Amino acid sequence: MKPIITVFERSPDRGRGLARDMRVRWALEEAEQDYEVRTVSFEAMKQPGYLALQPFGQIPVYQEGDLVLFESGAIVLHVAERFGGRLLPEAPSARARQISWLFAAIDTVEPPVFELDLVDILDGCKPWLEDRRQALEGLASVRLDALAAALGESDWLDGAFGAGDLMMVTVLRRLSGTALMGRYPSLIDYIARGEARPAFQRAFAAQRTLFEASQAE
Numbered sequence: 001m002k003p004i005i006t007v008f009e010r011s012p013d014r015g016r017g018l019a020r021d022m023r024v025r026w027a028l029e030e031a032e033q034d035y036e037v038r039t040v041s042f043e044a045m046k047q048p049g050y051l052a053l054q055p056f057g058q059i060p061v062y063q064e065g066d067l068v069l070f071e072s073g074a075i076v077l078h079v080a081e082r083f084g085g086r087l088l089p090e091a092p093s094a095r096a097r098q099i100s101w102l103f104a105a106i107d108t109v110e111p112p113v114f115e116l117d118l119v120d121i122l123d124g125c126k127p128w129l130e131d132r133r134q135a136l137e138g139l140a141s142v143r144l145d146a147l148a149a150a151l152g153e154s155d156w157l158d159g160a161f162g163a164g165d166l167m168m169v170t171v172l173r174r175l176s177g178t179a180l181m182g183r184y185p186s187l188i189d190y191i192a193r194g195e196a197r198p199a200f201q202r203a204f205a206a207q208r209t210l211f212e213a214s215q216a217e
């Protein structure tokens with residue numbers, strides 16, 4: 001049975017592949033698992049029928065037969081465990097370390113990166129915008145310094161590419177092209193290695209095609 005994932009009917013990221021369905025699409029592509037997409041509007045996401053699937057009224061939801069999952073991290077982990085492939089190594093310790101990096105991406109790196117990315121939109125008119133942006137840049141750079149040090153000269157965070165890298169690259173992409181990311185050439189290269197993967201390219205193209213179709217309507 002093909003999994004079904006929910007995605008924005010009209011993604012506010014303008015087709016840049018920053019919405020959290022992208023990481024699930026990418027994981028499914030890495031696992032070479034076909035999937036279907038169900039588009040949802042902002043309005044529909046807040047209706048009881050959808051809230052029964054995703055209590056916070058967000059995308060993505062993942063459905064596989066009777067199994068319904070929310071939270072992109074849990075979904076990527078499930079995809080990695082369910083469909084095997086390249087996302088999690090067999091060796092227990094390496095597998096556990098890869099999962100650590102997946103959590104690090106979501107729990108340690110994503111919060112300041114996400115807030116920094118959105119500060120101009122959410123707080124654009126506030127008198128304290130500049131102070132807030134600087135504070136968030138400081139918090140994000142503490143995380144990026146540590147991440148760049150952990151990556152060192154390696155291609156991936158722990159041996160071969162895995163679920164932790166997939167998640168980390170999707171998080172870092174939010175800062176692509178910013179002056180802050182410009183200070184981290186090794187992380188720019190790391191993002192580029194992730195984006196060059198054929199599975200990423202397929203996932204990106206799929207969400208882009210959907211976004212362009214939504215604009216044509």
Ligand SMILES: N[C@@H](CCC(=O)N[C@@H](CS)C(=O)NCC(=O)O)C(=O)O
Pocket residue numbers: 018019020021057058059060070071072073
């Ligand atoms: N922690 C959740 C966050 C999901 C999330 O924030 N989804 C966004 C799109 S990337 C969304 O649906 N936003 C609309 C809303 O919150 O109303 C996950 O990783 O799945």
